[in-house]
Each structure stands twice: as structure tokens, then as C-alpha cells.
Amino acid sequence: MELPLDIDQTTLLVILAAVFAGILAGWIIASGRGRRAEAAQQAQAAEMAGRLAQLAESLTSSQHQISERLQGQERTIGQLVEQRLTSFGERVGQRLNEQAVRQNETLTKLGERLAVIDNAQQNITKLSQEVVSLQDILSNKQARGAFGEVQLHDLVSATLPPSVYSFQTTLSTGVRVDCLLKLPNPPGSIGIDAKFPLESYEQLRAARDESERLAARRAFKTALDKHVSDIAAKYIIPGETAESALLFLPSEAVYAELHANFRDVVEASYRQRVWIVSPTTMMATLNTVRAVLKDVKMREQAHVLQREIGLLMKDVARLGDRVDKLDRHFSQATDDIRQIKISSDKIAGRGDKISELDMEEEGGAPAITPPTGRV
Numbered sequence: 001m002e003l004p005l006d007i008d009q010t011t012l013l014v015i016l017a018a019v020f021a022g023i024l025a026g027w028i029i030a031s032g033r034g035r036r037a038e039a040a041q042q043a044q045a046a047e048m049a050g051r052l053a054q055l056a057e058s059l060t061s062s063q064h065q066i067s068e069r070l071q072g073q074e075r076t077i078g079q080l081v082e083q084r085l086t087s088f089g090e091r092v093g094q095r096l097n098e099q100a101v102r103q104n105e106t107l108t109k110l111g112e113r114l115a116v117i118d119n120a121q122q123n124i125t126k127l128s129q130e131v132v133s134l135q136d137i138l139s140n141k142q143a144r145g146a147f148g149e150v151q152l153h154d155l156v157s158a159t160l161p162p163s164v165y166s167f168q169t170t171l172s173t174g175v176r177v178d179c180l181l182k183l184p185n186p187p188g189s190i191g192i193d194a195k196f197p198l199e200s201y202e203q204l205r206a207a208r209d210e211s212e213r214l215a216a217r218r219a220f221k222t223a224l225d226k227h228v229s230d231i232a233a234k235y236i237i238p239g240e241t242a243e244s245a246l247l248f249l250p251s252e253a254v255y256a257e258l259h260a261n262f263r264d265v266v267e268a269s270y271r272q273r274v275w276i277v278s279p280t281t282m283m284a285t286l287n288t289v290r291a292v293l294k295d296v297k298m299r300e301q302a303h304v305l306q307r308e309i310g311l312l313m314k315d316v317a318r319l320g321d322r323v324d325k326l327d328r329h330f331s332q333a334t335d336d337i338r339q340i341k342i343s344s345d346k347i348a349g350r351g352d353k354i355s356e357l358d359m360e361e362e363g364g365a366p367a368i369t370p371p372t373g374r375v
Helices: 002-030 035-138 141-159 198-205 210-235 252-261 263-271 279-300 302-363
Strands: 165-170 176-181 190-194 245-248 274-277
Touching (some): 141 165, 141 176, 141 190, 141 245, 190 210, 198 210, 210 245, 210 252, 210 263, 210 274, 245 279, 252 263, 252 274, 252 279, 263 274, 274 279
Parallel strands (some): 190 245, 245 274
Antiparallel strands (some): 165 176
16 A cells, blocks of 8 residues: 555656746846846756656656566565465364364363262262261161171181181070180180270260370270270180180270380280270281191191001002012012023023034935835
């Protein structure tokens, strides 16, 4: 849009130059001092006007040439701009398509992850409901005791054969033990009782200051001391059970707290021969019991092994006698074969002598003919 404006300015300059030349010519004519001077001035003015006209024509021709060149350059620039805009549009479209594809892939992956998150949220919601149900169960003492008994039942039944344990067994004193391991003497049957001092433990964990912590520690210690004393009094019966019993804590957290901060309670249980176990240590104890039962069974079968070994030794001795007899037979057969070989050698020697005798008769004197009875 600036190129036409430049051409109009050039034309305006030419016109202004022509006007200025006319004014100058008039001024020269007006200011002449004489007629001859005026004529000369008019001739000069006319000549100047002709030159200005030629200059105007030259400027007009230059204007047309410049205009044509500018129009050609404008067309060239327009074509280049159009090509570049087309190329830029293609690149932008390609980039937009690629971006759309990536966005679709991202949205697809995002949808899949949101589906996974939704499933996880549902599982978390279900788990939270189950945790609330577990808390409701553990808030009741009877349900809490049943929870410990079920865990004890699963551990024992998964480790030992059914013949060496029983649940809810009544002893001779009339008390019922949660689980009784029927072991041979020594050590004898071992009683296991499941206890879960959850209330005092939760009070200990929820204590906000030192006074509440001391009160909770006393309550926790008192509860465990009572459990240990009750087990020692009820489930250790001379002549019927072993000299020790087990207290099963169905919580690793409670067991860890006991051994970390209540060492005096643990030592008191040792003195009363009540061993406190958690699910992990209970599994180790049951594996030890299984190894003891296997050793006892092997000892019970030891006399059978000794008898079988004695019979095996007799069979080995009998086998040795028969081998000796077979060896004697082989020795006799070897001697017979040697004697047969000697006889065969003698026969072969006599045959050789006979063969030599025949050969001498054929190569020497004429053979002797037996008499025929003729004269």
C-alpha cells in the first residue's frame, strides 16, 4: 500500500517544479529592464519550460518503469508469501494432527489409569469397611477372644498332624484350655491359651501426656500379669500336663511392645514357666514340636530297626557261607579241569608218537607184511 503513495509524491514534485518554473519565468519577464531583456528572458523561460517538460516526461517514464518493477516485485513477494503461508499452514496442520493423536493417546491412558484408580478406590472403600468391622469385632472381649482362638487354630492345624493336638479340651480340674498339644513324656502335654489385651494396649498407644502413659502402662502390666498367673494356675497340672504352658498373643505389635518396654513382665512369666509367644514365634515353636515328635517316633521304631538289622546281618552271614561253598565248587571244578587237561596232554603226546612211527615206515625199510599162510 505504500508504493502508490510514493508514485503520487513524485508526480506532485514534477508538477510543483513546473509551477515553480512558470512562476520563475513570469518573475523574470516581470522584472526585465528592457524589451530586449524581456525577449531574452522569455526565450530562456521557454527553453526552461521545454526542459521542465522533458524532465516531466522522463520522470513520468521513470514512474511507469518503477511502477511496473514494483508491481512485478509485489507479485513475486505475494507468490513467496503465499507459498510460505501454504507451507506454514501444512506444518501447522501436521503439528496439530500429531498433537491431537498424542492427546488422544494421553486421554486413553488417563482413562485407563482413572479406571485403575477407581477400582483401587473401591478396594480401599471395601477394605476400610472390613477394617471398621474388624475394629467392631475387636471391641468386644468375647469376639476378640474368638479372633485369637481362630488364629491359634489356623497355626496349629497347618503345622502339626491332627493326632497330636485338640481344641477346647477339658482337663481333670474342670477347666477348658484353648489348645492342648499331646506330647509324650517328657515334656508331656502342653496347654496353650490365647489372650489379647487390646484395651490396655490402645490406651498406652493413645496416651497424650506422661500421667496417661503411666496409667496405661500400669493397666497393661496388670492385665498381662493376671493372664500369666491364670495360665500358670489353670494349665500347669503335675502328672497331667507339662511343667510349662504357652500364652498366645495374636498380635505382633502387642508382643513387640511387651518385649521392648515390659521386660519385668516377661521375666515374671519365665519364673512361672509360662512362655509368651506371638504368631511368628508360635510357628517356630510348633515346628520345633514337630521335630520332637519325629524324633520320638524314630526312637519308638528303633527296636524294629535293630531287629531288622539283626536279620539282615544273618542274611549277610548266610550269603557268605553260600559264597564260600560256591568258591569251593569253583576250586574243585578248576582242579577237575586241570586233571582233564593233563589227560588230554598225555593223549596228545601218545598220538604224536604214533604219528612219528608211521612216518618212519613210509620213508625207510619196506613195511612188514603179516603172513598170509601161503608157501
